Amino acid sequence: MAATVRLIVNGKAIDAPEGISVGALLHARNGAVLRQTQHGAPRGLFCGMGVCFDCLVKVDGRPNVRACMTLARDGMIVEIPA
Amino acid sequence: MVKTVDAIVIGGGIVGAMTAATLARRGLAVHLLERGAFGGAVSGGSLACINAHMNSLDELETLKWCGDAWAGLDDRLGHSFEYNRSGKITFILRQADVARAEAWIAAETPRGVAARLLTPAEVRDVEPGLTGPIVAATWHPEAATVNPFFAVRAMLADAADHGATMASHTAVDRILVQNGKVRGVATATGTVEAPHVVIAAGPWTADVAATAGVTLPIVPRKAQCLATTAQPPTILRVIGACESDGGIEAGYTQIQQARSGQILFNTVLSGGQGDPSGRNAVPEVDRRFVFDSIEMLMHLFPATRGIELMRSWVRYEAVTPDDRFVIGPAGPEGLLIAAGDGGTGFVRSPAIAEIIADRIEGRESHFRTDIYAPSRFDALVEP
Numbered sequence: 001m002a003a004t005v006r007l008i009v010n011g012k013a014i015d016a017p018e019g020i021s022v023g024a025l026l027h028a029r030n031g032a033v034l035r036q037t038q039h040g041a042p043r044g045l046f047c048g049m050g051v052c053f054d055c056l057v058k059v060d061g062r063p064n065v066r067a068c069m070t071l072a073r074d075g076m077i078v079e080i081p082a
Numbered sequence: 083m084v085k086t087v088d089a090i091v092i093g094g095g096i097v098g099a100m101t102a103a104t105l106a107r108r109g110l111a112v113h114l115l116e117r118g119a120f121g122g123a124v125s126g127g128s129l130a131c132i133n134a135h136m137n138s139l140d141e142l143e144t145l146k147w148c149g150d151a152w153a154g155l156d157d158r159l160g161h162s163f164e165y166n167r168s169g170k171i172t173f174i175l176r177q178a179d180v181a182r183a184e185a186w187i188a189a190e191t192p193r194g195v196a197a198r199l200l201t202p203a204e205v206r207d208v209e210p211g212l213t214g215p216i217v218a219a220t221w222h223p224e225a226a227t228v229n230p231f232f233a234v235r236a237m238l239a240d241a242a243d244h245g246a247t248m249a250s251h252t253a254v255d256r257i258l259v260q261n262g263k264v265r266g267v268a269t270a271t272g273t274v275e276a277p278h279v280v281i282a283a284g285p286w287t288a289d290v291a292a293t294a295g296v297t298l299p300i301v302p303r304k305a306q307c308l309a310t311t312a313q314p315p316t317i318l319r320v321i322g323a324c325e326s327d328g329g330i331e332a333g334y335t336q337i338q339q340a341r342s343g344q345i346l347f348n349t350v351l352s353g354g355q356g357d358p359s360g361r362n363a364v365p366e367v368d369r370r371f372v373f374d375s376i377e378m379l380m381h382l383f384p385a386t387r388g389i390e391l392m393r394s395w396v397r398y399e400a401v402t403p404d405d406r407f408v409i410g411p412a413g414p415e416g417l418l419i420a421a422g423d424g425g426t427g428f429v430r431s432p433a434i435a436e437i438i439a440d441r442i443e444g445r446e447s448h449f450r451t452d453i454y455a456p457s458r459f460d461a462l463v464e465p
Contacts, residue, residue: 053311053392064311064390 007076016072023048023055023068026080034067035080057081087111087247089278089442090267092254092290095125096230096431097420098282099237104435106244108443113274114241114248115267117286121234124284127307127397129336129348130230130428131320133170135197135222136186137426138406140453142193144433147449149224151432156228159240163232164341170225170320171200171209173382174218179324183220186325197222209319214382225320227338228428256293257281257417264294264416278442280418282434285400287408287421296413299459300422302398305334305350306367308375309393312343316385334425337379345386347375350399350425367394399425403462409437409454418442419456 003018009026016025026034027045034044034055046054048068055067058079067078087110091102094116102114116122132152134145156165174180180199187197197220205212205219212219238248249271257279258265266275281290285302316339323335334350349371372394380387402408402422407430412419418441420434427434433449440447 056311062388063313066390 005072005074005076007072007074007078009078010080018072020072021068022057022059022070022072022076022078023066025072026055026057026067026078084266084273084275085113085247086266086275087113088276089113089280090115090274090276091280091282092267093282093284093286093421094120094234094238094248094250095123095282095284095427096121096130096234096237097125097284097423097427097434098280099234099241100431100435101280101282101420101438102246102248103237103241103244104432104439105442106241106246108439110439110442112241112246113276114238114246115252115254115269115274116248116250117253117283118251120238120248120250121231124305124397124399124423124425125230125234125427127305127395128230128425128428129307129338129346130228130233131170131225131322131336131338132228132429133222133225133320133322134195134429135170135190135220135225136172136183136322136325137429139189140406141430141450142190142195144449145429146194148429148432149226152226152228152429155236155432159236162236162239164229165226166228166341167224167226168319168338169208169221169223170322171205171212172220172222172322172324173205173212173216174220174324175216177217180218183218183324187220195222196224209317209321211316211318211383211385212321214380214384216382220324227320229341230428233428254290254293257290257414259294259414262414264414276416278416278418280420280438280442282420284421284423284427285398287400287419291412291417291419294413294417296417296419298408298412298419298421298456299403299462300400300408303350303401303424305348305397305399305425306371306375307395307397308347308367308372308391309340310345310386311390311392313339313345313386313389314343315339317345317383321382335378337382344392345379345389347379349375365396367396399423403459407434407454408456408459409434410441410451410456412456 033042043054046052050069059065288298321337336348407422
């Protein structure tokens with residue numbers, strides 16, 4: 001069985017296969033809509049390769065990190081902007 | 083049916099939009115033509131600073147008037163374009179450049195520009211995050227920024243409110259001239275007639291003017307910008323480099339944080355003369371520009387280390403041999419030029435629009451206009 005990592009997403013512990021990106025993890029769990037813009041428009045994994053900056057989340061306190069370019073890591077704290 | 087108006091403005095950047103709005107407010111029937119998207123070239127790609135300090139002593143009274151005019155537009159147009167009188171810090175990295183800054187301040191102070199020299203400790207009082215090593219800085223509290231996209235749109239909306247019509251994605255094929263007088267313009271979608279045609283087409287101005295037999299020494303110059311992802315408030319003021327000799331620390335560098343939270347970085351590299359075709363097929367930014375910019379940003383604002391770059395872009399400014407705008411009549415009767423921004427079109431656009439409108443209405447302008455005369459280059463462009 002593949003190794004797993006445990007990260008905290010919006011305060012909840014989530015186990016994920018090692019090597020998965022935060023973007024893929026959230027996409028698989030939550031569907032296409034990852035977050036909303038400040039004007040309420042839906043955003044998610046659009047390009048999935050670091051270009052579009054639509055999948056921004058907060059990682060370990062750093063705002064506006066691209067989920068698609070961030071590998072899930074044990075102990076990582078991910079916050080999806082409200 | 084041929085459309086007929088009092089004046090045609092070619093170019094939907096800030097200069098064209100402001101000119102159209104000013105003419106329309108004065109009661110003229112105006113039609114504005116833009117080859118691409120409104121504000122989609124140099125205006126939209128700019129960092130839109132409204133600043134009189136360390137800018138141009140020949141134009142100081144005009145620049146001061148423009149600063150007040152922008153504040154007035156912000157009030158009149160319902161605070162619709164993120165006008166922010168943040169003040170500007172001009173950082174100085176070399177001791178030799180302190181004397182340059184002092185010379186600017188000495189010339190400007192008696193003429194009513196409130197700029198002064200700050201020590202690095204004093205800089206931190208007005209910009210707490212600027213903790214990197216600098217020698218000194220100037221502080222000009224009246225400088226402001228606007229959102230360039232919103233500002234262009236606000237002026238276009240103002241023009242439309244006063245009866246102006248406009249079309250984007252409509253290039254002018256040629257200016258129509260008859261018996262030494264302008265008669266209108268030809269576009270792919272038809273002819274528009276007017277006794278006055280204003281070319282405010284930035285780096286395309288010389289090409290458009292050439293269709294009326296007018297040669298102008300206006301060339302494109304490459305400027306480059308970076309934007310980071312949105313950050314919490316990190317940079318409160320406009321940050322500019324002191325006038326100096328070349329490189330990333332030269333006078334064109336500008337750093338600011340937009341209302342969106344994005345940190346914006348702009349510069350013109352020395353020798354940044356663009357490939358003449360570049361304005362039509364805009365290239366990527368230079369790798370060196372990206373590295374130098376990041377290094378400078380982290381040098382000045384150590385807290386920016388680790389934040390993510392989001393975008394980069396190139397824009398083509400219109401540059402004249404003396405780095406000053408060309409504003410006024412050229413060639414056939416009725417043809418007017420308003421171009422040659424050198425990256426400073428936003429601040430000057432309210433005065434440019436007034437000068438053009440005064441000329442069309444046959445009034446004496448209260449601005450100094452001789453320094454902008456297109457005829458100053460006649461000796462240069464004679465075949």
